[in-house]
Amino acid sequence: MKEIKLSFAEENYLKAIYHLSGDDEQAVSTNAIADTLNTKAASVTDMIKKLSNKGVISYQKYRGVKVSEMGQKAALQVVRKHRLWETFLVEKLKFNWDEVHEVAEQLEHIKSPLLIKRLDEFLGYPKYDPHGDPIPDEFGEFKSKPRVALGDCIIGHEGVVVAVKDASAPFLQYVDKIGAYIGAKIKVIDKVEFDSSLEILIDNKKTVFISKEVSENIWITE
Amino acid sequence: MKEIKLSFAEENYLKAIYHLSGDDEQAVSTNAIADTLNTKAASVTDMIKKLSNKGVISYQKYRGVKVSEMGQKAALQVVRKHRLWETFLVEKLKFNWDEVHEVAEQLEHIKSPLLIKRLDEFLGYPKYDPHGDPIPDEFGEFKSKPRVALGDCIIGHEGVVVAVKDASAPFLQYVDKIGAYIGAKIKVIDKVEFDSSLEILIDNKKTVFISKEVSENIWITE
DNA sequence: AAAATTTTTTAGATATATCTAAATTGCTAT
């Protein structure tokens, strides 16, 4: 068993590829990676070759890449670190959930197994990060809560917000404003045929209209 | 006022130069820097030119370098981060004081003013790190406790350990073993003419003999 | 099935951070 050592840039690419490949482990295209990481396709091709040589992805020219067994292990460790750090920032340092992503993007690359072990312990072995995303354990195991995007709910469906898909500051600030925090109770009141926007009731108090796009980025219990 | 952006490597060099220049702000030689950072003199010359162009050091060929006003500010911010993180690791994550240096060496480069502000707050604005070194505040201000190296004490001198000079794991483990932790009470019993080793009494309990080298790396109150 | 378009790769640069070996400068001891 050879250990894989990855640079910051390599970890970022691998994580992006892992996220893009999704549950069905689709092959990921060069352009998709470039878009995610705000780099150019040519840079992606270069990096893809390096990652392929290290065995963390499989690559066929012009056919996109897939994450290998080993690559998934490595990607999940980066994801684990990212989410543990986000949890630390919110729980211990009182960051708002829209302020943590950029910093975690840096912290996730710190190399120290002991640090992560102790951080996990310090946080009480959290299972979900501030955005509702599951935190993989040291073996890469995790489970998501059963959930459905608001946009896919039928009228009358009622549930509790369990996660947000987009973790960008502008989106989270909007979610804050309407009060649809993780844990908020939501009922789908009406769906507008014209633009698929939704009318929802939040915490039995407030009725708001949300766009289709917003509705696709908030997950609630089934 | 132009803000200075430094890479990891640049921060490491600047910090090393700052430490090497000492209180008297001596010019620092190329070889001294290379030794400290385990690099080669040629690499140091290259980096020196970059740091000089950025205005954080002043450089005269063949004459060594001095840290500028701006450079000192920048160096102290890196030192501040290093020592705050070390404090965090010991106080919150239960690291031993001999386990923190390497990790802090990485964490000190994370760029986020908010993170450091909140970390400082979370730790209760500590004034000293686990090795007894003073933690600069956000303006770079700090004060060391009045102190004297054990090796410079006269026979009969009594004081409390306030800091250790060497922060390497082997040295700290030795200090642990003899029980000369920060805060331990120490009395100089005798000094051996032959090799300048010392006989000391620790916490009124235990008498141990320490080498000259060790005695130069432990500071106690005057 | 060809043509047009899009996607991907290659070729050739640039920037950072290192290194070894050779040249140069500075210091010291005769």
Place this chain on the structure above:
DNA sequence: ATAGCAATTTAGATATATCTAAAAAATTTT
């Protein structure tokens, strides 16, 4: 004062990570 040695710099490589522009392959449209 100068010869010799030590310290430093320069020259020329290597490795990583990025880019633009051009070429090649795949896909889509006609």
